[in-house]
Amino acid sequence: MTKDTREKIIELAQEAIATRGYSAFSFRELATALGIKSASIHYHFPTKTHLGVEVARNYRGQLKHAFDNIENGYPDDPKKALESLIAVYRYEVRSSQRMTVCTMLGAEIKNLPVEIQTEMKSFYDLNIGFIERQFQKMGYENPREKACQLFALLQGGLMGSKGQNDPAYFDVVVKSAQLL
Amino acid sequence: MTKDTREKIIELAQEAIATRGYSAFSFRELATALGIKSASIHYHFPTKTHLGVEVARNYRGQLKHAFDNIENGYPDDPKKALESLIAVYRYEVRSSQRMTVCTMLGAEIKNLPVEIQTEMKSFYDLNIGFIERQFQKMGYENPREKACQLFALLQGGLMGSKGQNDPAYFDVVVKSAQLL
DNA sequence: AATCACCTATCTAGTGATAGATAGGCTTGA
DNA sequence: TCAAGCCTATCTATCACTAGATAGGTGATT
Incomplete structure (x- = not known):
């Protein structure tokens, strides 16, 4: 019951951070959304930093x-595993207002x-690490490097789609990952 | 002389935005840095939005x-032109605390x-557009797509370097652009 | 040349709103 | 009975923003 409130706070904070950023969300806004008072959030998380850390851990x-x-779903199909990851990003691009946490x-890192x-x-x-493991299974020579490249592509693709308000941008960007 | 103040405000605001974000910088902090009062900034820019727009235009x-x-420097050497762009990003990665504006x-877009x-x-x-033009000169078949991909890589590489505090990440990421 | 009107750029002093944070009290269920 | 969970009420700091004043410069009229 009460545990729920704490979890709901984390959940809402996570959503707020991914959407508008750490410095832009407030205790009061979370409280209002939950139908409680901001003082009650301080009961669960003494400071904003505490809440932020908890959101990070949760994420x-x-x-x-x-x-x-x-x-576990694709222990022997690293290509499918990577496609699953990409699908998650694609979903975020198309169906949410969020960035990734x-x-x-x-x-925002310099302001945290x-x-x-x-x-x-x-x-x-x-x-x-996840991406690297898939590339390893695929027998690539520099799995770590390739992993960094794909991840940068995913992050850049997500950001660019939001910045231009153009979901197709993500697809175009990720297309180049077919050189996997 | 006086024109300078206005320009210095824009300059400082741009730096602050690129470092900590739009929602995280304040008129007072700019004023203090300039040795004036925050009210004087409102003389030049009636609202924070006005200043933000001006920074964007300036950028x-x-x-x-x-x-x-x-x-103009490399009208017939698109490869060198692209390398120049990458060098700018590399410089930001290594020598500043900033992101790009x-x-x-x-x-932050959802909060602007x-x-x-x-x-x-x-x-x-x-x-x-810039990247696309270079790829065109290089005779690539899908210059626009390739341009999106490279730019996503640059953005993702910059962000990742800052997030991990690892400048080498950028170099590793950009290495994959050698498939140009 | 002197005066009057206006402009520029800043100031002091304050507004109301909101931020995160705190102290102390009420209520309810184990 | 007592602790968990939330409350009211408040604090201090800071936010963007405004009103009104002032000092110094510009420029046109007389």
Whole structure:
């Protein structure tokens, strides 16, 4: 019951961060959305930094979980696994107003409390690690490098689609990943 | 003399936006840096939106100017022209705390006044247009698509380098552009 | 040449709104 | 009974923004 509130706060904060950024969301706005008062959010998270860190950790967990699922689903089909990842991004491009938490916090990084800055590295490690493993399975010679390249393409493609308000941009960009 | 103040405000605001974002910079901080009062900034720019639009326009002008220079310098060497563009990004990666104005405002887009959102499209048109022209000169079959791909790579590479605090990431990412 | 009107660029002092944060009290269920 | 969860009420700091004043320069009229 009460645990729910805490989780809902994290969920809403995550959505807000991915959509408008860390510095642009407020306790009051989350509270209003939840039908409670901003003071009550401080009960669960003493400071905005605490909440931010928790969102980051939560996001990290979701990432890990999603990657585990994909890899369990396609243990011997790395190409399908990569396509699943791309499909997630494509879905975000087409159906949401959001960036990725990783992308948004990455852009804002110089304006974040150090505790959150620290979390950033793990987002990249998870994403690139997942991609790298697929490329390994595919027998590529420089799986790590290729992974960095694909991930940059995904991030750049997502950002560009939103910036130009053109979902097709993402598809065009990702097309070049067919040189996998 | 006095014209200078206005220009210095734009300059400082641009730096602040590229570093920490539109929603994270304040009139007071610019004023303090200039040794004046925030009220004086309102003399030059009635609202934050006005200033933001002016920064965007100014940035657009700088972009255009930089691209013109490169194209005049290498009218018959599109490869060198592209290398010049990449060198600019590489320099930003290694020597500054900044993102690009285009990258930063792109991430924040859902939190920007519409007047500034509108400017975004022109950043992409300029960047991608420049790259496309070089690919045309190089006789590529789908210069526009290739241009989108390279630009996404540059944006993603810049963001990733900052997010991981690893300049080498950019170099690794851009290496894949050697398939030009 | 002197005066009057206006402009530029800044100031002081303040507005109301909102930010994150805190102290202390009420309510409810185990 | 007592702690969890949320409340009211408030604080301090900062936000963008405004009103009104002032000092110094420009320029035209007399």
